[in-house]
Amino acid sequence: MKRFIYLFVVVLFFFTACNNQTQVVPEEPFEMPDVSLTDEEIENGIMTPEILWKFGRVSDPQVSPDGNTLIYNVTYYSIDENKGYTHVYSVPVAGGDVTALTNGGFSCFNTRWVNNDKIAYLSAETDTVQVWTMKPDGSEKTQISNLDISVNTFKISPTGDKILITADVKLDETPNEIYEDLPKADVIIAEDLMYRHWNGWHDYAYSHIFIADFDGSGVSEPTDIMEGERFDAPMSPYFDDSEMSWSPDGKKIAYTCKKMTGVEYALSTDSDIYIYDVEDGTTENITEGMPGYDKYPVFSPDSKMISWISMETPGYEADKERLFIMDFETGAKTYLTEDFDYNVSNVVWPEENGSYETIYFISVINATNQIFGINTKTREVIQITEGVHNYTGMDIVGDKFIASKMSMSMASEIFEVEKTGLERQITFTNQNIYDNIEMGKVTEHWIPTTDGKQMLVWLILHPKFDATKEYPAILYCQGGPQSAVSQFFSYRWNFQMMAANGYVVIAPNRRGLPGFGTEWNAQISGDYGGQNMKDYMSAVNAFKDEPYIDENRICAVGASYGGFSVFWLAGHNEDNTFKAFISHCGMFNLESQYAGTEEMFFVNHDLGGAYWEKENEIAQNSYENSPHKFVQNWNAPILIITGGYDFRIPYTESLQAFNAAQLNGVESKLLVFPEESHFVLKPQNSILWQREFKAWLDKYLK
Numbered sequence: 001m002k003r004f005i006y007l008f009v010v011v012l013f014f015f016t017a018c019n020n021q022t023q024v025v026p027e028e029p030f031e032m033p034d035v036s037l038t039d040e041e042i043e044n045g046i047m048t049p050e051i052l053w054k055f056g057r058v059s060d061p062q063v064s065p066d067g068n069t070l071i072y073n074v075t076y077y078s079i080d081e082n083k084g085y086t087h088v089y090s091v092p093v094a095g096g097d098v099t100a101l102t103n104g105g106f107s108c109f110n111t112r113w114v115n116n117d118k119i120a121y122l123s124a125e126t127d128t129v130q131v132w133t134m135k136p137d138g139s140e141k142t143q144i145s146n147l148d149i150s151v152n153t154f155k156i157s158p159t160g161d162k163i164l165i166t167a168d169v170k171l172d173e174t175p176n177e178i179y180e181d182l183p184k185a186d187v188i189i190a191e192d193l194m195y196r197h198w199n200g201w202h203d204y205a206y207s208h209i210f211i212a213d214f215d216g217s218g219v220s221e222p223t224d225i226m227e228g229e230r231f232d233a234p235m236s237p238y239f240d241d242s243e244m245s246w247s248p249d250g251k252k253i254a255y256t257c258k259k260m261t262g263v264e265y266a267l268s269t270d271s272d273i274y275i276y277d278v279e280d281g282t283t284e285n286i287t288e289g290m291p292g293y294d295k296y297p298v299f300s301p302d303s304k305m306i307s308w309i310s311m312e313t314p315g316y317e318a319d320k321e322r323l324f325i326m327d328f329e330t331g332a333k334t335y336l337t338e339d340f341d342y343n344v345s346n347v348v349w350p351e352e353n354g355s356y357e358t359i360y361f362i363s364v365i366n367a368t369n370q371i372f373g374i375n376t377k378t379r380e381v382i383q384i385t386e387g388v389h390n391y392t393g394m395d396i397v398g399d400k401f402i403a404s405k406m407s408m409s410m411a412s413e414i415f416e417v418e419k420t421g422l423e424r425q426i427t428f429t430n431q432n433i434y435d436n437i438e439m440g441k442v443t444e445h446w447i448p449t450t451d452g453k454q455m456l457v458w459l460i461l462h463p464k465f466d467a468t469k470e471y472p473a474i475l476y477c478q479g480g481p482q483s484a485v486s487q488f489f490s491y492r493w494n495f496q497m498m499a500a501n502g503y504v505v506i507a508p509n510r511r512g513l514p515g516f517g518t519e520w521n522a523q524i525s526g527d528y529g530g531q532n533m534k535d536y537m538s539a540v541n542a543f544k545d546e547p548y549i550d551e552n553r554i555c556a557v558g559a560s561y562g563g564f565s566v567f568w569l570a571g572h573n574e575d576n577t578f579k580a581f582i583s584h585c586g587m588f589n590l591e592s593q594y595a596g597t598e599e600m601f602f603v604n605h606d607l608g609g610a611y612w613e614k615e616n617e618i619a620q621n622s623y624e625n626s627p628h629k630f631v632q633n634w635n636a637p638i639l640i641i642t643g644g645y646d647f648r649i650p651y652t653e654s655l656q657a658f659n660a661a662q663l664n665g666v667e668s669k670l671l672v673f674p675e676e677s678h679f680v681l682k683p684q685n686s687i688l689w690q691r692e693f694k695a696w697l698d699k700y701l702k
Contacts, residue, residue, distance in 0.1 A: 022402050035518060042436045046463045046500040047688035051080055051437060053683050056429040060109070061404060061414045063397045066116050069094055069136060070402065072414060073109055079683045085642070088121060090136065091427060093402070093416065098427075101138035109133075110153050110241075114216050120144075122151055131165070131219055145219040152207060153234075153241040156214060159250035162212035165222060166241070171230055172204035180659055184394040192262030199239035199645045199677030207232040207239055209255055211278065225253070225276050225629040233257040235271060236296075242296050242346075242581060247303040251278050254297035266600040269293045269315055273308050278477065286326060291320055295406070301351035304328055307336075307359060309344055315601040316481030316525070316532050321345060321363065325376060336374055339382050341517045350396040360384075360401070364515035366484045371401060371417065381500060385421045387443065390487040402426075407487040408460060408495050409439040438463040440499035443444065447542040449511075450534045457514075457539050460505040470550040472701040474498055475540055475578070476507040477558030477565035481524050481532075481606070484515045492679060492686065493559060497597045501694045502702070504549055510535035526608045526618040527569050528590070529625030536565065541576060552579070553701040557693075559584035560649060560678065564627060569629025569655060570638060578659070580700035581638040582693060585649050585678050590626035596650040631660045637667040639696040641689065643676035669696065 041051055057075040064071075070093050076085045086107040091098045102108040105123065111121040114133065123132045123143070131145040132153055143178040145151065147167070154165040176185050188201055195202050206229070210222035226233060233242040233255045243256035258271040272287045273294050287294040290309030305327050311319035321343035323336045336359070337344055346362040357567050360373045365383075369390035374381045385391060392412060394403035401417040440463045446454045462471060475494070478485050483509050498505045509516065510523025511532040524532050536556075544551040556578050558566045563586015570581050587593045591611040594603045604610075608618030638661055642654035651672065661668035671692060673685050682688045 001151045005094060021587055024586035036432065037436050038487065045436065045438050046439055047439075047494070047496045049497070049687040050079070051433060052494060052497060052690075053077055053687065055411050055433065055676055056672060057491070058404065058412045058427055058429050059634060060111065061393075061395070061402055063093060063395065063402050064113050064116050064136070067397045070414065070426060071111050071113070071119060071136075071314075072427065073111065077544065077683045079687070082684050083207065084683075086549075088119075088138075090138075093397075093426060095426065099133065099138065102141075104196070112154070114156060114158055114532070118216055120154070120156060120216075122154065130328075131163070133216065142217075144217060147219075147222070152239065154247060155244060156586050157246045157250040158248045161214060161218070162246075162250060163212050163219060164244065164246070164253055165210050165212065165219075166207055166239070166244075167210060168205040168233065169208045169224065170205040171228070172202075174204055179537065193266040193600070194262060194598065198648055198649045199643075200647075206230055207234060207236070209233050209244065209253070209276075211253070211276075214405075216568075225281075226257075230261060231257050231259045231261070232304075245299060247295050247299045248301055249303040252276065252300065252306075253278065254300070256295045256297065263600075266598065267315070267604065269311065271295060273297050273306070275306075292316065294324075296345075296347060298347045298349050300349055301680050302356060303360065305356075307347055307349055307638060309347070310335075313605075315605045317599075317602055317605070318480070318514070318521065320480055323347065323374065324358065325334045336376065336379055337381070340374070343514050346393050348396050352399075360394070360396065362394065362594055364484045364486055366510050367458070367484055367513075367515050369486055371403065371421075379390075384419060385417060385418065385423070388442065388487055391417075406489045408417065408458070408489060410434070410441050426596055439496055441465065442495075444672065445542070445643075447538060449531075449538050451531065453520075455535055455538065456509045457542070458495075458505075458507040458509075459543070460499045460507065462499050462502060462504065463496075465504075465548075467548050469548065471502065471504045471548055472553035472555070472697070473504045473540075473549045474697070475544070475554065475556040476537065477507055477562035477569075478507075478510070478513065478558060479560030479562040481512045481528075481561035482511045482521055485509045486515065492689075497690065501697070503697070504543075506539050506540035508540070508544055509533060525606045528564070528622050529627075533568060533572070535564065536569065537577075544577075554578055555580040555582070555697055555701055557584075557697075558583040558586070560586065563587065563649070563654075566638075567627035568625070568630070570636065571627055571633045573633070573635055576635065578636055580636055580697060582641070582696060583638065583654070584641040585643065585646050585651075585655065586640075586657070587627070587649055588653045589628040589658075590623050591651065592656070593653060596652065598647050631657075631664060632660060635662060637696075637700050639669045639671070639692065641671040641680075641692075642673070643678060643680065644672060645677040648678050671681065 040456035059073045060070040071090045075086045086109045088101040088108050088111050106124040107121045114120050120133050129150040132143050134141045149167040152166040156163050160605050208224050208226045210224050213220035233238050245254050253276040270291050271293050272285045275284045291314040294310045297308045307325045309321045313319045323344040326333045342363045344361045348360045354625040357376050358424045359371050371384040389407045392404045394401045403415050403417050404412050405415050408414040415423045415425050417423045441461045443459045445457045449455050495505050514521045556566050556569050563583040566581050567586050607622040609616045611623050613619050640654045640658045642651040658670040680686050
């Protein structure tokens with residue numbers, strides 16, 4: 001399958017000195033471009049699209065076995081080259097100078113400690129991506145695998161003698177192989193569903209897990225543990241290596257897979273956890289009969305138990321993420337978080353003073369991501385961190401966490417966090433930017449909804465906000481639809497960018513978002529155009545009379561389900577609340593969306609079923625609320641954006657909306673990025689996107 005590798009969406013950024021940290025760059029021919037801020041950017045002092053692409057994107061922290069050294073990736077983009085790189089950096093956990101361990105016109109990633117004296121990583125330096133090793137100071141770089149195929153990811157066994165890798169295996173014939181006399185024919189031939197997924201056509205290959213001997217200096221010929229299987233592990237479209245894990249004793253591999261094809265695959269979320277026995281080569285499905293997503297296996301430190309994240313409802317991709325554990329000896333499964341009404345992610349199961357009783361995880365609660373712990377015996381949950389931020393990943397080293405943290409005002413950095421919640425920042429990748437530009441203040445508000453509940457709304461103010469002045473406002477409509485408006489730092493829908501353009505941003509956590517209990521999250525399914533739209537209007541009405549907001553200059557913007565929301569609000573703008581709209585990759589005609597998307601389980605659950613099910617009241621209510629049925633009411637200018645490789649919400653939805661606007665005499669503009677997908681990821685396309693976004697709002701609200 002074509003890879004949707006968000007881990008590889010990278011930024012080109014020069015790692016400058018900050019907080020007494022200096023960079024040591026190996027003497028290699030490739031030089032990172034100087035993307036330090038210009039005098040004009042410093043004088044202006046606020047976020048711009050060009051500055052946003054100068055951020056270093058920090059990921060994948062790994063601490064040495066002795067707990068002293070942190071290695072991590074900083075991902076980069078070159079605007080001039082319109083391409084990205086990833087490279088490896090190290091810094092003492094206690095703080096100190098940053099060292100660039102790799103540097104070149106290629107990417108290095110998936111960095112892992114072999115031992116205190118050696119690091120393994122993937123490098124794209126050769127024609128295929130292979131496993132390399134180096135010393136902790138970046139010296140003695142050595143390619144240790146030489147496979148015919150590119151390695152997508154790898155994991156070294158805890159015992160150090162084995163390695164699992166994932167790679168694509170071609171199993172299906174291409175049309176050119178079927179018709180050998182037509183080598184230049186270019187066609188997709190489909191006889192079943194899932195011929196495309198997210199942003200790629202099926203390419204006749206599948207991601208498989210291989211196992212090989214490993215001694216730190218070489219990799220033996222690997223064995224495909226899924227030989228002949230036409231399934232992906234890790235699963236498409238994310239290919240997340242967190243869906244695989246080694247048992248601490250090195251005897252088992254747990255992996256996630258949805259072993260279905262075609263229509264069955266498109267209709268189901270029934271993935272399972274499989275246990276591969278390294279010694280006898282057998283595979284066992286331990287979640288058979290559990291009909292929702294089962295993902296992210298993590299073994300107990302003694303290898304006698306395993307945990308994973310499970311969803312209960314078939315076909316519901318945003319169901320509660322429950323924490324389960326299973327005892328291998330008895331086969332007994334325990335639902336640990338039954339009394340915890342929030343999601344579980346990023347599970348870590350450590351040994352602490354000879355005990356394995358506490359599992360740690362991250363959960364979104366009240367639109368922030370925090371670290372929690374749960375006792376496997378008593379099921380008592382404790383919240384470890386608090387504050388206006390998102391922890392997005394963590395591990396435990398000794399008695400402390402090493403965690404990635406971000407907020408609406410700070411891109412991801414790495415922190416050391418104590419069990420008391422006390423934190424200390426380790427990396428300062430973008431400090432030179434924060435030292436020279438001003439971020440807008442983010443404020444938290446709880447407002448009443450039309451059905452008597454309380455809703456959290458973030459306000460993001462202009463960096464040079466003056467309460468005596470009036471500002472135009474942006475209503476931000478979230479996508480997902482079940483994706484929290486938490487403290488994320490986005491490189492696309494960046495709230496600081498919107499505020500810096502001279503606007504107050506209103507960002508509601510409307511109905512259908514996690515972090516406020518399962519009832520709040522689930523309400524939106526089957527109610528598109530319902531209570532969540534009232535929630536949006538509650539947010540606008542709560543702030544439009546504030547003296548610093550000009551109620552005559554309000555717009556609505558959003559992507560995906562947020563784009564649907566914009567189309568819907570445009571058709572219900574009788575009181576002229578909104579003076580302009582921007583919809584990115586939004587659903588416009590729910591009937592064509594139903595038949596045009598690829599993961600049918602999503603539309604079946606969220607819309608209630610197919611449009612031809614005339615006796616299905618939930619489905620028919622959904623289609624009656626389709627935005628295309630209200631386009632005759634559109635009365636404000638609208639900018640519509642889409643990507644040619646968007647197969648989740650096909651680009652034709654945006655074309656329909658633009659054509660309808662033009663035919664109805666509505667001032668409108670269309671941006672089509674032929675090589676982009678549901679997201680605009682290439683640097684120059686993204687900067688153009690930001691400029692058009694700002695110009696459209698400025699034209700009608702300023």
